[in-house]
Amino acid sequence: MLRSCAARLNSLRGLRGLRGGFAGSSFPLKNIIHENHSLPKPCWSKDMRLLFDQMMKKCEDGSWICFPSHTYGSTKMSQDFSAFIHDYFPTASKAINKEKLSQARLFCGSFEDGLGFEYAMFYNDAEERIVCLFEGGPYLQGVPGFLHGGAIATMVDQTVGMSAILAGGVVMTANLNINFKRPVPLCSVVVINSQLEKIEGRKIFTSCNIKSVDEKTLFTEATGLFIKLEPEKNI
């Protein structure tokens, strides 16, 4: 729902032509980048590696950029996070159990390698488009043999959320409308295509679809509405 993906934003500051940015000086991002999860891993399938290599080739002329994806580390950060939360969510922050924050992990990065969300994102600035390669591991099961709808919704939120972040900085998901067309087999590789649609004031409209690697099967279509947040004015 809430999308700052702070660690990613830090690495995106250098991208050309971005229309937004993360202005949270109280949130020292450089301290929390522990690991880049977008690099190929031994647990990735052959399909995932092939697609990753194809996308990396597209990056060679600069039209596409590979995003690093990160987890939030778990130590010595509660102070930084507390300041960020206080700035952006002054009311809601009162309800947060700050002691438990020290254990916190980004949802998509909280599984062991190969068991949960394995993904890599690529961004095309000219087309305002993101391609996310996603391999959903065996711990994401819904009905036997297929991904849980919540796991798909998570990757939808993660991907269209990144489109919104690039457009608006710190944003919050206001709506996700997801049409599940076909079940996604567990441990298969799919491609999520996310598009920035339009911006109206603080509202950022996005859309995405999820297709098979050969693009012949449409698994999911979705739209996402995000609201740009401003420090000390929200929630």
Next chain:
Amino acid sequence: MLRSCAARLNSLRGLRGLRGGFAGSSFPLKNIIHENHSLPKPCWSKDMRLLFDQMMKKCEDGSWICFPSHTYGSTKMSQDFSAFIHDYFPTASKAINKEKLSQARLFCGSFEDGLGFEYAMFYNDAEERIVCLFEGGPYLQGVPGFLHGGAIATMVDQTVGMSAILAGGVVMTANLNINFKRPVPLCSVVVINSQLEKIEGRKIFTSCNIKSVDEKTLFTEATGLFIKLEPEKNI
């Protein structure tokens, strides 16, 4: 997306007045019920235990029933699952990596106690209503201090999906439309209220909201559309 929650259905067969059922004789559910995750756990917060006790009191006159929730175990089940998948998803089943099925876990039950999805569901048959007590652990973080939108979507799917299962047996999520009104603080307890709205042919319409324990804060509103599946006729 796909909702059979097979292990649950097995335990629900004894409920009074249910309008559907899981007829998968090829899916011997009794073999895969390993643990009831809805019983109070040491990791639950005081708020969660208090609410659980209050709901259990409502169960005393039989108007409410506490659901057991289960994980799929990981051994010696691939044969059973394969038969189920073949019956319900004859085409899609070809794409499933059956070797990896042996590692599979239900998404909502794949975290260690206290780190992920802690929840308990209660059902009122006369009102066609489910109440789900949910405490989202520190591994479900989106923006620092708050639950990831995907984690909320997962519990929405899980809860309205159960309403649909009770109405239609084996069902598949066709649409989730989720309005995120307020961020949900990490490690807080919230209440998900799910309602069966109507049934039109194979379409089952549901809705839900997520509120604070004192019911003063509305965090999320959502609708879910599910399609009843029939063996060897779907996908």
